[in-house]
Amino acid sequence: MLIEIRKKPFNAYAEMQYYLDSLDIAGKFGATANFVGSMRDFNEDKKVTHMTLEHYPGMTEKHLETIAKESIEKWKLLDVLILHRIGKVKVSEDIVLVATWSAHRKDAFESCRAIMEQLKSGAPFWKKEETNSGAKWVEKNTPGF
């Protein structure tokens, strides 16, 4: 299990490969589900140029760790990876990466989506968007279901 808050841009698929190479689970998993959230150049019909992501150092990591551990238990996962950007994020950069490894696909799919929903609803991160009509805190996330 790895949970990291990143100040610098990351490449989601290079991170997937790098983390997978560090594990000793080859041949043990049949399913990997992976979600990448990336920054779009528009939101609610406004052009967004960049945004700033704030977090609560300490609590954010702790909260994500709890989500990951509970998911490993519930879905019998072989591993979980969560990466999340903070700081100034530019259009098309990756914001979040969640990946889960399991024996069968049902567990990988369900856990990956559940982790994302829990992260979206509870992990202490806040986005402030710079749009063509000024800076604005995002008030709430789009529903996931």
Next chain:
Amino acid sequence: MLIEIRKKPFNAYAEMQYYLDSLDIAGKFGATANFVGSMRDFNEDKKVTHMTLEHYPGMTEKHLETIAKESIEKWKLLDVLILHRIGKVKVSEDIVLVATWSAHRKDAFESCRAIMEQLKSGAPFWKKEETNSGAKWVEKNTPGF
């Protein structure tokens, strides 16, 4: 949209990056859902050494294309990638990769899983496993729900 049947091993995350780089959708998508099915070293309590994947040339490609096109329509996807191995597959190699790109996460998650389920239930592929008690055609897939 890209659908390919591969005779040689592929690296799922290198393929993701390579395909994404070929697209012109940076800043347009907020969500990428990705599933990778890999070969395990055991199935139904038997040790599996390798397997052979057969397909129906022509129909398999056509069938996957229909699934992909219908998914793009239904979930308003920006793009879909499907790769599938055939031939001799060794333990830990990737068998299938499905990825979907959309504006919001709900559509990416749902479409990726739905494509996998449709592929599993309808795409003409067949697995023959070599286990420590001989070769055997897999009779049916594990349920996905």
Next chain:
Amino acid sequence: MQVSVKYFASLREVIGEANSVVDIEEGSSVSSLWQSIMDRKNIEFDNVMMAVNMEYVKSEYQLKSGDEVAFFPPVTGG
């Protein structure tokens, strides 16, 4: 009339061939073709899947001359 017939995976092994050209009566259904093949080969095979010209069809689908018919076991890809 003639149709070409393909078999895949375990069914190919049971039948003992991958392709054949079969003479059938004008207007035969795909299921009557399948029954005649099972009779001739003296086999039983449950849960066969049927496709004509690379699309799944129902068992009552009526064949035309030159059709490519495929019979195969439940698929196990992914």
Next chain:
Amino acid sequence: MQVSVKYFASLREVIGEANSVVDIEEGSSVSSLWQSIMDRKNIEFDNVMMAVNMEYVKSEYQLKSGDEVAFFPPVTGG
């Protein structure tokens, strides 16, 4: 007793500070602390989320001396 209080995101901007140390009565609830802060700063803020020692708590949670209390708006990560 004293507790340390943190504010994040839009609430930090509304309050005008990121951290403070606040004197409260022994046995105060987290919501009474929040009410006193809103009164003192003369602000209204809907949907505040509350955490004590880096875990979410309900509004009736009873504070202890030295607790780290955090108030923040609905989260918008991912």
